Amino acid sequence: MNDTPEPDAPDTADNSPSEQKPDATVSFAQASQEEQPGLVREFVEFLVESKAWWLTPIIIVLLLVGLLVVLSGSVVAPFIYPIF
Numbered sequence: 001m002n003d004t005p006e007p008d009a010p011d012t013a014d015n016s017p018s019e020q021k022p023d024a025t026v027s028f029a030q031a032s033q034e035e036q037p038g039l040v041r042e043f044v045e046f047l048v049e050s051k052a053w054w055l056t057p058i059i060i061v062l063l064l065v066g067l068l069v070v071l072s073g074s075v076v077a078p079f080i081y082p083i084f
Contacts (some may be wrong), residue, residue, distance in 0.1 A: 037045070047053060071080055 043059075047055065068080065072079065
């Protein structure tokens with residue numbers, strides 16, 4: 001009665017990385033044909049999944065500053081400058 005565990009039998013299946021399953025390529029092809037979500041939807045899904053709601057005010061402020069920069073070079077500029 002030997003209490004030492006026996007070594008596992010070598011795996012006889014050929015799991016070489018050069019062989020790919022056909023299911024993997026079919027699912028990849030199907031995934032490439034699916035409609036991709038938009039940038040805003042993907043960002044909202046990220047916020048919900050990762051619970052990173054603290055990013056929301058940062059993104060809103062960055063968007064407002066970007067909007068201000070874009071509008072400062074337009075006809076709306078005379079109306080923006082009195083705000084500051």
